[in-house]
Amino acid sequence: MILSQLVSDYFNKECAQEAHSTRLLTLLMEYWAAERDHEVKSELLKQMVFKYSVAERKLAELNLIKNKFLGLAAHDFRNPLVLIRGLSEILRDDLGKTLHRHQKEYLDTIYLASSTMLTLVNDFLDVSAIENQSFRLQIRHSSLQAVLRERLKIYRMLAAKKSIRLTYKLSRLPDFPFDRDRIAQVVDNLLGNAIKFSPPEKNIHVSMNRRDGKAVVSVRDEGPGIPTEKIQMLFKEYQTFGARTTGEERSTGLGLAIVKRIIDEHSGDISVSSVVGSGSIFTFSIPMECGYDDGKKAQDPACGG
Ligand SMILES: Nc1ncnc2c1ncn2[C@@H]1O[C@H](COP(=O)(O)OP(=O)(O)OP(=O)(O)O)[C@@H](O)[C@H]1O
Ligand SMILES: [Mg+2]
CATH class of the missing domain: 1.20.120 (Four Helix Bundle (Hemerythrin (Met), subunit A))
Structure with missing residues (x-):
C-alpha cells in the first residue's frame, strides 16, 4: 500500500x-x-x-x-x-x-x-x-507709435475698399531701439492678412500698449479664423492652407515666416489665438530695453554695442 x-x-x-x-x-x-x-x-x-x-x-x-x-x-x-x-x-x-x-x-x-x-x-x-x-536688423531709436500710425493710414484705405472698418487704440510709448522698416514689414503683413482674409463689412482692431517692459501690438480680426491644428505650421514658409483671400490679393505663404524671424531677431514673441468662424488675434511683443542676447547687442549701436 x-x-x-x-x-x-x-x-x-x-x-x-x-x-x-x-x-x-x-x-x-x-x-x-x-x-x-x-x-x-x-x-x-x-x-x-x-x-x-x-x-x-x-x-x-x-x-x-x-x-x-x-x-x-x-x-x-x-x-x-x-x-x-x-x-x-x-x-x-x-x-x-x-x-x-x-x-x-x-x-x-x-x-x-x-x-x-x-x-x-x-x-x-x-x-x-x-x-x-x-x-540683419538695422536698430535705431524710433517711435513705434509713429510706425503704426503711418501703416494704419495706408491700410485703412485698403480696408475701406473692401468695406472693412479698421480701428485702433495706441498708448503713448517712449522711443526705443528697434528696426523701423522691419517692424513696419511685420505690421504690413499682419494688417494685410487681416484685410485679405476678412469678408466685407467686418472690423479689424489694432492696439498697442506696454507690458513688463515690452511693447505689445495686437491685430484682431473677424475673419474666417485658423484651425488649432494649423496654428503651429503658420510661421513656416509657403504655408497657405488653401485659405481664400476675399479680394484679388496674392497669397504666397511667406509673410508670417518672415514676420517670425524679424520678431525673433528683436528677441520678441509672436502668438496667435483664433476661433474658426469668429476671427483671429495676432499679438507680437518686443523688448523696449536692449533685451537682445550678447551677440546681437554687440552689433547694435543703438544699444551701446
Ligand atoms: N488673419 C488671418 N485670418 C485667417 N487666416 C490667416 C490669417 N493670417 C494668416 N492666415 C493663414 O496663414 C497663411 C500664412 O500667412 P502668411 O502671411 O505667411 O502668407 P500669405 O498671406 O498667404 O502670403 P504672403 O504673406 O506671402 O503674401 C495664410 O495663407 C492663411 O491661410
Ligand atoms: Mg501674409
Whole structure:
C-alpha cells in the first residue's frame, strides 16, 4: 500500500515536471523568436535611419541651392522692377490729366502689377537671407507709435475698399531701439492678412500698449479664423492652407515666416489665438530695453554695442 502510493506520487511528480519543462521550453522558444524578431526590426530601423539621414542631408543641400538660385534670381529681378514701378508712378503723376481713361488704366495696372511683383521678389530675398543666416536688423531709436500710425493710414484705405472698418487704440510709448522698416514689414503683413482674409463689412482692431517692459501690438480680426491644428505650421514658409483671400490679393505663404524671424531677431514673441468662424488675434511683443542676447547687442549701436 505504502509502496504503491510512493510509485503513484513519483509518477505524478514526473508528469508535472515534464509539463513544467515543456512549458519552460515553449516560453524559451517564444523568447528567442521575439528576440530574433527584435534584432531584425532594429537592423531594419537602423537602415531606415541611415537612409533618412542621407536623404535629409541631400534635401538640405538642395534647399541651399534653391535658396541661392532664388536669391540670385530675385536680386536680378529687383532692379528692373523698381525701375518699372518708379517710372510708371512718374508717368501717372505727370501725364495723369492728359491721358485717356484707358491709357490711365493701363498705367495704373503697370504700377500695381510691378508693386505686387516687387513685394514678392523682396519676400524671396528675405527668405533667402534668412536661410543663409545673413538676415540683419538695422536698430535705431524710433517711435513705434509713429510706425503704426503711418501703416494704419495706408491700410485703412485698403480696408475701406473692401468695406472693412479698421480701428485702433495706441498708448503713448517712449522711443526705443528697434528696426523701423522691419517692424513696419511685420505690421504690413499682419494688417494685410487681416484685410485679405476678412469678408466685407467686418472690423479689424489694432492696439498697442506696454507690458513688463515690452511693447505689445495686437491685430484682431473677424475673419474666417485658423484651425488649432494649423496654428503651429503658420510661421513656416509657403504655408497657405488653401485659405481664400476675399479680394484679388496674392497669397504666397511667406509673410508670417518672415514676420517670425524679424520678431525673433528683436528677441520678441509672436502668438496667435483664433476661433474658426469668429476671427483671429495676432499679438507680437518686443523688448523696449536692449533685451537682445550678447551677440546681437554687440552689433547694435543703438544699444551701446
Ligand atoms: N488673419 C488671418 N485670418 C485667417 N487666416 C490667416 C490669417 N493670417 C494668416 N492666415 C493663414 O496663414 C497663411 C500664412 O500667412 P502668411 O502671411 O505667411 O502668407 P500669405 O498671406 O498667404 O502670403 P504672403 O504673406 O506671402 O503674401 C495664410 O495663407 C492663411 O491661410
Ligand atoms: Mg501674409
